[in-house]
Amino acid sequence: xxxxxxxxxxxxxxxxxxxxxQREMATRLTLTPPWGASPEAxxxxxxxxxxxxxxxxxxxxxxxxxxxxxTLEPLEQQLIRQxxxxxxxxxxxxxxxxxxxxAAIEALERPPECLMVDGHGIAHPxxxxxxxxxxxxxDLPSFGVAKKRLCGKHGEPxxxxxxxxxxxxxxxxxDAELGIIEDTALPRREQRxxxxxxxxxxxxVKPVFVSPGQRMNLDTALSMTLHCLGKTKLPEPTRLAxxxxxxxxxxxxxx
DNA sequence: GCGACAG
DNA sequence: ATCTTGTCGC
Numbered sequence: 508x509x510x511x512x513x514x515x516x517x518x519x520x521x522x523x524x525x526x527x528x529q530r531e532m533a534t535r536l537t538l539t540p541p542w543g544a545s546p547e548a549x550x551x552x553x554x555x556x557x558x559x560x561x562x563x564x565x566x567x568x569x570x571x572x573x574x575x576x577x578t579l580e581p582l583e584q585q586l587i588r589q590x591x592x593x594x595x596x597x598x599x600x601x602x603x604x605x606x607x608x609x610a611a612i613e614a615l616e617r618p619p620e621c622l623m624v625d626g627h628g629i630a631h632p633x634x635x636x637x638x639x640x641x642x643x644x645x646d647l648p649s650f651g652v653a654k655k656r657l658c659g660k661h662g663e664p665x666x667x668x669x670x671x672x673x674x675x676x677x678x679x680x681x682d683a684e685l686g687i688i689e690d691t692a693l694p695r696r697e698q699r700x701x702x703x704x705x706x707x708x709x710x711x712v713k714p715v716f717v718s719p720g721q722r723m724n725l726d727t728a729l730s731m732t733l734h735c736l737g738k739t740k741l742p743e744p745t746r747l748a749x750x751x752x753x754x755x756x757x758x759x760x761x762x
Numbered sequence: 763g764c765g766a767c768a769g
Numbered sequence: 770a771t772c773t774t775g776t777c778g779c
C-alpha cells in the first residue's frame with residue numbers, strides 16, 4: 508500500500524493532483540435528474556453501493572445490491588475483493604473506494620439504473636464526494652446517504668421519521684456552475700450553498716446526510732431515500748450493501 | 763494558528 | 770472502516 512500514488516485506472520495521483528482532479532470533475536456534474544421526485548417516473552431498480560475492509564485495511568470489499576425499486580426486493584448482488592491501493596484521507600475517499608466499487612458494478616448482470624452510495628454526493632469540500640464521483644464515472648444518476656457530516660452546517664431535524672433540515676456550506680468554486688447557491692441576490696459575503704439534507708430516517712436515532720450526486724437533485728434524492736426506508740435507519744439499498752460488504756455477516760452465517 | 767475531518 | 774458482548778430502552 509506504499510505505491511498508492513502510482514495508479515488508479517488511468518490516473519496517476521498524489522493528494523495534490525487528486526484535489527485538482529476533483530475540481531475539474533465537479534465541473535462536469537449535472538444536477539438534473541432524468542425523472543422527478545414522484546415514484547411513477549422512476550426506473551425499475553436502484554443499486555446500493557458500499558465498501559468494507561479486512562486484514563487491517565489491506566483488502567477492500569465492494570458490495571453492490573440491486574433492488575426492485577417498487578417492492579424493495581433484492582434482485583441481484585455482487586461482492587468484489589481486491590487489494591487496497593490507497594490510504595484513507597478525508598476528502599479523498601473516492602480514490603480509495605472507487606476502483607473496487609466500479610469492479611463490483613461491472614460484475615452486475617443487470618445494468619444498474621440508479622446508484623445509492625454510502626457516503627456523500629456533492630456535500631464535499633470540492634463537491635465531489637464518492638457518490639458524485641461514482642455517478643460521474645458510470646454516467647448514472649446517483650446520490651449519497653452518509654452517516655456523518657463531512658462539511659457544511661445544519662440545525663437539528665425534528666424527531667419524526669421524514670423530518671429534515673438543510674445542509675449548507677460557504678460558497679465554493681464549483682457552486683455557481685452547479686446552481687446550488689441558495690440566494691444569488693444576496694451579497695457574496697452572505698451567500699450559502701445548498702448541499703443536501705440532514706434527514707431523520709428513524710425516530711430518535713441520529714440522522715443521515717442525503718446529498719445528490721450525478722444527474723440528480725435534492726428533491727429526488729430525498730424522495731428516493733424516504734421511499735427506500737424500511738424499519739431501520741439506513742435505507743434498504745445501502746443497508747443491504749452494508750451487511751454484504753461488512754465482514755460480520757460472512758462470519759456469523761456465511762450465506 | 764487551531765480545529766474538523768465521509769469510510 | 771475495524772477491533773468486540775452484553776445490555777439498556779422504546
